[in-house]
Amino acid sequence: DAGVTQSPTHLIKTRGQHVTLRCSPISGHKSVSWYQQVLGQGPQFIFQYYEKEERGRGNFPDRFSARQFPNYSSELNVNALLLGDSALYLCASSWQQETQYFGPGTRLLVL
Amino acid sequence: AQSVTQPDIHITVSEGASLELRCNYSYGATPYLFWYVQSPGQGLQLLLKYFSGDTLVQGIKGFEAEFKRSQSSFNLRKPSVHWSDAAEYFCAVGATMNRDDKIIFGKGTRLHILP
Numbered sequence: 001d002a003g004v005t006q007s008p009t010h011l012i013k014t015r016g017q018h019v020t021l022r023c024s025p026i027s028g029h030k031s032v033s034w035y036q037q038v039l040g041q042g043p044q045f046i047f048q049y050y051e052k053e054e055r056g057r058g059n060f061p062d063r064f065s066a067r068q069f070p071n072y073s074s075e076l077n078v079n080a081l082l083l084g085d086s087a088l089y090l091c092a093s094s095w096q097q098e099t100q101y102f103g104p105g106t107r108l109l110v111l
Numbered sequence: 112a113q114s115v116t117q118p119d120i121h122i123t124v125s126e127g128a129s130l131e132l133r134c135n136y137s138y139g140a141t142p143y144l145f146w147y148v149q150s151p152g153q154g155l156q157l158l159l160k161y162f163s164g165d166t167l168v169q170g171i172k173g174f175e176a177e178f179k180r181s182q183s184s185f186n187l188r189k190p191s192v193h194w195s196d197a198a199e200y201f202c203a204v205g206a207t208m209n210r211d212d213k214i215i216f217g218k219g220t221r222l223h224i225l226p
Binding site: 004033035041042043044045048056058090092098099100101102103104105107 | 115143145152153156157160162205213214216218219
């Protein structure tokens with residue numbers, strides 16, 4: 001079975017630009033969560049979606065937004081990029097309230 | 112508020128030696144607890160999880176962890192490490208209120224293996 005997939009794998013943007021990251025969950029999983037991992041730190045929760053509804057939001061500014069599509073895939077959007085947004089962005093999927101399985105991540109570099 | 116503390120930022124052990132990585136958590140109810148491993152530049156792989164029941168949990172790659180409620184700890188152990196175990200290890204607690212299944216991670220422990 002395919003695991004969680006994310007695209008792109010790497011991305012370079014400049015300050016002020018916008019970025020869209022994509023995630024496809026494991027087949028049958030209806031929940032998708034997004035995490036930001038800054039170098040040298042543990043992942044920080046950004047959003048969780050379940051059945052296309054936002055179920056949780058971490059302490060991130062409104063520049064960060066997300067959505068989940070009918071096929072349960074998800075997009076994370078970040079507007080007005082800052083240097084501090086450079087990080088590994090991880091997507092995780094789960095069936096219900098239980099184990100989250102992570103994708104390989106998208107590494108974003110903001111110059 | 113929920114939190115996870117991994118007191119050791121770096122640990123170095125010799126190949127073949129035993130390993131214990133420490134984790135303490137703060138959570139208002141019975142927690143869901145996890146250990147994940149991350150190799151350089153990679154995503155997170157689940158090693159093991161505790162939801163309920165037997166407090167000694169077996170995972171993949173020969174790892175185990177013990178949940179001790181009285182100490183709010185969930186330490187990860189392996190009897191004999193291999194060079195391929197060198198990676199970053201994250202302890203995490205699941206916050207499962209209102210179907211919000213976010214995970215709160217510790218800052219990680221980087222494991223170095225001496226040949």
